[in-house]
Amino acid sequence: MTKHWRKILLIAAITLACFFLGRLDSFCYKQPVGQVTAVKTVASDESTDEHENEDRSYTQKLTVKLLNRSGQTVTIKNDYYASHAESDQYHVFDQILLHKTSSGYQVDMPKRDSLLFALLGFLFSGLYFSMSRRKFSFLGLSIIVNAGLFILTIIWDASARALPVLPVFSVLAVVLSGLALYFVLGHGLQAWITWLATVIATLLALLAMAIVIALTGATGVHFETMSYVTQVPQPVFYAQAVIGVLGAVMDESGDIVAGLFGLQRESADRSFSDYWQAGLSVGREILGTLTNVLFMIFIAETIPMVVLMLRNGNNWSYILDQTMNLGILQTVVSALGIVWAVPVTAFLTATLLTRKETAK
Structure with a gap:
């Protein structure tokens, strides 16, 4: 019990250290960073729209100390709504990113990196203390490499004018899944079967979707409702579907392959039918x-917009038709x-395991 409590305390300490690291990193920003030292509400007003939705607007007078501008103190006005739909209320000790204007400073957005660092510290410290160092090292390396490749591809796509989105992200998805399995399972037969099954099942699902959309002429599918899309929406949706389907399929394929390899370790004298x-x-x-x-992930993402x-x-x-259309399609795929x-x-696992035993 003492050992478990020691681990819990270490995880808590690492999480707090990461949080305070985020609070003290303002010198890394080129953009002005401030900390709220005093708040005063100077005005409020209640409004009701034609659908009888009520909201209240507030005007705050913020006294802000500039953390990366020689400690200068400025006064900033901030308007927000009680619903917090598109605005934020600020409190003392909150850190914010500012925008310099000809008349002074304006609030840009909250500075959230301290919370992000704390969550990352909690995640990685929890993983470190729950598995062997070797497994943790490969898992961390897998996350870092895959995240790096994904970010580089996004930057490439944003900077290129005529990038073929679907082929690029399809190749990226195959590479990411292969790297993830390599770092976690190694380069043995188990990893190869999992990767191959994942790619084939994903391809079959996407082919089925493409065939149905082609036969129906995409009737009732509104690709134009995708948010924040500045490119042709249909290839972007397909690319999104590739990554989404592949993640779900890889999880299931890994479980099935691991179970069948466990059976093989218990007794190698098994037939194709047993494994199948x-x-x-x-x-x-x-x-x-x-x-x-x-389905629950889709519902959770959709609830705010539906309400x-x-x-x-x-x-x-x-x-x-307009809000849940593409989400339902992606969930079905x-x-x-x-x-x-x-x-x-x-089929793949049973075939290769029985062939392996026959070869012996």
């Missing part, structure tokens, strides 16, 4: 759970990939 039936059994056990998780649109007089038919992953992974 065991793989299907494992897949059926986790298929429903993974599909429900995907907002309902409060502004929109009916369910319009909301389903991901579920289809999860379904395909069961027989594909079971």
Whole structure:
């Protein structure tokens, strides 16, 4: 028990250290960074729209100490709504990013890196104390390499004018999955089967989606409703679907392959049918759970916009068509990939394991 409490205290200490590191890193910013030292509400007003939604606006007078500008103190006005839909209320000790104007300083956005550092510290310290150092090292390296490749690809896509989005992100997804499995499972047969099954199941799911969209002429699918898209939306949606489906499929394929390799270690004298039936059994056990998780993630992402649109007089038919349309499609495609992953992974693993034993 003492050992467990020691680990918990170390995780808490690392988390706090990362939080204060984020609070003290203002010298790294070129943009002005300030800390609120005093707050005074100087005005408020209540408003009601045509749908009888009530909100209250406030005007704050903030006294802000500039942390990376020789400690200078300035006074800034901040307007916010009680709903906090598009504005923020600030309190004493909050740190904010500022924008320099001809008349002084304006609030740009909250400085959130201290919270981000604390969450990262909590995550990595928790992983470190819950697994061996070797596994933690490879897992951390996998996260860093994959995140780096993803960010570089995003930067490349943002800077290039005519980048083929779908091929680039499809190759990226295949590379990311291969690297993740290599760092976590090594370069053995288990990793290769998991990677191959993941790629095949993802490809089958995306092909099914593409065929249905082509046959129906994308009737009822509104790619133009995607948020913040400055490129042709359909290839961007396909690229998004590739990464989303591949992540869900890799999780399931890894579980099935690990289970069948466990059976092989217990007794190598097994037939193709034994592995095949065991793989299907494992897949059926986790298929429903993974599909429900995907659906709940979609619902959680959609709830704020659905509530907002309902409060502004929109009916369910319009909301389903304009807000939930693409999310439902992507959830269905991901579920289809999860379904395909069961027989594909079971077949590949059973075939290669029985062939391996026959070769001996």
